[in-house]
Amino acid sequence: MPHIAIISSSVRTGRNSHRVALYFKNYLETNALATTEILDLQAYNFPVFEERLRLFKNPTEAMLDFAGKIKSADGVLIVTPEYNGGYPASLKNVIDLLYEEWQRKPVAISTASDGIFGGSQVITSLQFSLWKIRAWTVPAMFPVPKVQEAFDIAGNPTDQAATDKRAARFIGELLWCVEAKKRMVGA
Ligand SMILES: Cc1cc2nc3c(=O)[nH]c(=O)nc-3n(C[C@H](O)[C@H](O)[C@H](O)COP(=O)(O)O)c2cc1C
Numbered sequence: 001m002p003h004i005a006i007i008s009s010s011v012r013t014g015r016n017s018h019r020v021a022l023y024f025k026n027y028l029e030t031n032a033l034a035t036t037e038i039l040d041l042q043a044y045n046f047p048v049f050e051e052r053l054r055l056f057k058n059p060t061e062a063m064l065d066f067a068g069k070i071k072s073a074d075g076v077l078i079v080t081p082e083y084n085g086g087y088p089a090s091l092k093n094v095i096d097l098l099y100e101e102w103q104r105k106p107v108a109i110s111t112a113s114d115g116i117f118g119g120s121q122v123i124t125s126l127q128f129s130l131w132k133i134r135a136w137t138v139p140a141m142f143p144v145p146k147v148q149e150a151f152d153i154a155g156n157p158t159d160q161a162a163t164d165k166r167a168a169r170f171i172g173e174l175l176w177c178v179e180a181k182k183r184m185v186g187a
Contacts, residue, residue: 002178004034005073009080009091011042016147017081017112017119018042022155024077024110027167033175039069041090046097048089053097066094067101075106075178076135080126081147082111082119087126095129102135106177108170110142118143136181140173142166 008021021038028034044062053059053067070076080087095102107130111119120143130137144150150158157163 001032002034002074002175002182003072004028004036004075004077004174004178005069006036006038006077006079007091007094008038008040008042009078009088011045011088011090012081015042015081016114016151017079017144019147019151019153019155020110020112020142020144021079023151023157023163024079024167024171026155027164028171033171034074037069039066041094044094046090046093049093049097052099054099063097067098070098070105071101073105074182075108075138075174077108077110077174078126079110079112080119080122082113082117082122085121087122091126092129095133099133102130102133104181105135106138106174106181107135108138108140108142108174110144110170112144112147114146114148116145118145118147136177138174138177140170142170 006021006024008018010017025036025038028036044066053063080091109126111122113119127137
């Protein structure tokens with residue numbers, strides 16, 4: 001079974017997009033599609049990094065832990081809010097920390113906002129940064145409009161059937177890329 005690392009990007013007090021990360025963890029595990037772990041950037045509580053990991057003289061355990069979890073995951077699912085049309089600094093901070101860990105990594109992006117557009121303006125800038133760092137961005141979207149109404153605090157969707165149907169298509173694309181990579185490298 002593949003292992004999917006889910007990055008929960010918002011470090012904001014009272015954040016809502018974390019609900020989406022909880023939903024995907026539950027969806028993937030309940031349907032026996034993948035093992036998962038949420039890499040919670042609020043819990044990591046990283047400082048703004050002054051250098052990339054490979055050039056750090058004394059990286060912290062937390063930095064090495066994060067890097068190891070990205071490297072060993074078969075795929076990554078990023079859940080990100082939209083802040084002023086972009087993705088949060090907390091997420092850029094950890095993207096730029098790493099390099100080879102991202103390479104050819106299947107990465108799917110789910111965006112969230114409290115408005116009606118579901119954070120969809122984030123997609124182009126985040127995809128571009130991930131492309132630059134040579135990740136394999138999965139061509140599927142999972143925007144979540146009015147995230148505070150779409151999921152409860154435990155990640156249960158208000159409309160389970162419709163949300164699961166949408167998730168099946170989105171996750172299907174991510175797992176297709178994970179499987180394709182596995183066959184290519186013969187792992
Ligand atoms: C600094 C900041 C900027 C924001 N900019 C936008 C925005 O451009 N578009 C939008 O739809 N929502 C915006 N929001 C509201 C978020 O969509 C809202 O906080 C939502 O719950 C997702 O973020 P969260 O996970 O941090 O809660 C912004 C919120 C913050 C804190």
